[in-house]
Structure formats: C-alpha cells, structure tokens
Amino acid sequence: MSKSAIEGRQRVIEAAAAMLASHGLRGISIREVIKFANAPLGSTYHNFPNGKQQIVTEAVQWAGEQASAQLQACLAQDKENGIQLFLQQWRKRLTKSEFRHGCPIVAAAIEASEEEDAEPVKQAVSTVFAHWQQLLTTHLISLGHAASYAQSLAVAVIACIEGAVVLCRGQQNIAPFDAIIECIPAMLAAKQA
C-alpha cells in the first residue's frame, strides 16, 4: 500500500469522525465524507471492504482514542483540577463551533442502536465509553474515593458531560455546560455514597 493511500485512508476516518459529530450517523454519506477528505471514491471498498459500517466503526474508535488522550493529558497535568481542565477544553470547543460540533460517539450510539449490520459500530461505542469510565475511575480512586463509588462517579460525570453537550446543541447556548461545570464539583466533593 502506497504512502499516499494510507494517508488518504486516515483522512477518510478523520473526516467521518468530524462529520459524525455534526451531522450524525445517517446524516453523512460515503460520497460526502470522501469529498470532504479529498479522497477517491473509487477506492472506498478497497480501503474499507465492509463499506460505511467499517468507516463509521473506525471513526468511532479514532475519535474515542482522541478524547481519551485529551482526558488523560488533563488529568496528568493537574491531578486536583484535571476534570475541570477537561471541561473547559470542551466548553471552548462547543462555543467555537457555535454548538454544531457534538460528540461523535453519542451520535453513533443513538443512531446505530436499531440498525441492522451495525454490531461492530455498537461494539466500538461500548468499548469507547468503557475506556473513558475506566480512565476516570482510576483517577478518582487516586484522589481518595472508595473504589465502588468512584466507578459510579466516573459514569455520572461522563453522563453529565454528554448530556450537557446535547442540551447546548438543542438550545444553541453554552449555559447548560456552565451549569454542569458549576455542579459537578458538588458530586466530586462527596467522598462516599
């Protein structure tokens, strides 16, 4: 496989992830993704033998890893306020895109749930969510929380963030995100269930 072909393949995945975040799973077509990525349509099924399902699956995995890396960087940079750091970064991203850019994993989770031949997509979504939870749980334990409560807390924080992103998009307003930035510390302050 030539070098430019590899780059083209990766461009398709990243384009799919970006368009997934703004248009949703069924809002994107192979033709549009390919055009956005400046990649050739003719070689789509050469690079992705399983078609759209495979493109979406790899886009979810890639976007999930990107977010994980970003979260990990925040937590490593400031152990006490790493979560707040992460929240601020997402806040900026939301406002800069004028609430057009959501979470691609959420989009895939919602739109792939009742589709046939979407098992790989659902599997990727589940894995990404699980990885985020594990990252946060570990961090919360290192902050002194009890293991079992840390697990619940991690899930609750992720739910809060994802929900707030949806609310911001729905209301075209950053207020929901500021609300969770204000309220999440109260959850984190409670040391036990």
Added chain:
Amino acid sequence: MSKSAIEGRQRVIEAAAAMLASHGLRGISIREVIKFANAPLGSTYHNFPNGKQQIVTEAVQWAGEQASAQLQACLAQDKENGIQLFLQQWRKRLTKSEFRHGCPIVAAAIEASEEEDAEPVKQAVSTVFAHWQQLLTTHLISLGHAASYAQSLAVAVIACIEGAVVLCRGQQNIAPFDAIIECIPAMLAAKQA
C-alpha cells in the same frame, strides 16, 4: 374533520414520537410511521401540510409534554423524593425496552442540528428543554435552594439523565443509570454553589 381522522392524526404523532426514540430522526420514514400508526399514507399532506418536518415537530412537542406531565406528577406526589421517583420510572422504562427506547427529544436535537428546513424542529426541542428546566428549577427553589444555583442544578440533573440514557443504550446495560441515581443526591445535597 371527522373524529376518526383526528384520532388518526394523533396516532401518527405518537407513533412518530415512539419511533423517534428508538430509531432517531433520520431512521424513520413517513411510510413506516404511517404504517405503524395504521394511518393512511394518502392523507399525510392533508394532516401535515409541511410534511415530515411538521410530523417530527409535533412529535417532539407531544413527547415533551408527556415527560413534563410525568415529572410534575412525581414532584407533586413526593416533594422530597420526587426526583428519585422520576428516575426510577425512567429506569424501568429503559430496562423494559432492553435499552432500545431513548429520548426522542435528544434524537431530534442531535439529528436536526445540521439539516435545512429544520428550524421548527430545533425550536420545539429548545422549548421542551427549557420547560423541563423551569419545572425542576421551581421545584428546587421550593426545596430551599438559592434561585441561581437551583437553575444550574436543574440543568445538571437533566443533563445527567439524558447522558445516562445514551450511555445505557451504548452499553446495553442499566449500570450508568444506577450510577446517576447514586450520584445525583450528592449534587442536590449541596445547598449552594
């Protein structure tokens, strides 16, 4: 307009809301909704001159009112534990549908955001979210929270719930919902920001 026609119109709206919750905005077609509602296809543009956009808009409004009524009933029934009551009802609904049934408003919010001619849908989504927030805010104030913090808290609780629903669907597991049921009280316990 005949009585059966009115009933048919309403059935279409409710079918659209139900299918929106499971299949998403672009996962449903007029033909399928009509079939599910046992309504005639020929009269679709008689009942909904603006086509699919109007059906979805009215479905969002109807589903929003249903949820509002349910929330209000819970809060009225038990002032102290009304929110927990509401959470338990949603928990049951999720498990009974085996995580197929999500929130139709969230689906509309995500999938209508970058579509043309979807302003009415987006407007309906925004109104529904705002109404929920207002209901919860009023309740939290009556529980003794400061007005401004009550507002943030209301948004955070809604975000938590919506996010947890998405996580449950993504992981095919009720654990995320149990996690927020466990963690939300900590947020509510903090009387001030």
Added chain:
DNA sequence: GCTATCTTATTACAGCTGTTATAACAACAA
C-alpha cells in the same frame, strides 16, 4: 337524494443512498 367538503388510494417523480462491476491507470519486480 344532492351537493360540497373532507378524506384517502394510487401512482409517479426526482433525488439520494450503499454497493458493485468494469476497465483504465499507476507503481514496482523481474
């Protein structure tokens, strides 16, 4: 019963979708 209005069945359209087949092209090994 007759008329006017409300309602619906049927058919058709044009556009987009994922996918596939075919053939032309490039790059590289012998």
Added chain:
DNA sequence: TTGTTGTTATAACAGCTGTAATAAGATAGC
C-alpha cells in the same frame, strides 16, 4: 521491457426517500 499488483475513475444497480398530483371514495348539511 514485461508483468503483476495496488489503486482509482466511471458508470450503473436497485432500493429507499420526501413530496406531489390525480382521481376515487366517504361524510355531512340541506
């Protein structure tokens, strides 16, 4: 150079979509 392989352009497919027009049917008011 020859041949083989990796890559792509082009075109076509069958299926679905929202939408529209037409004409037939049902219903209510007189």
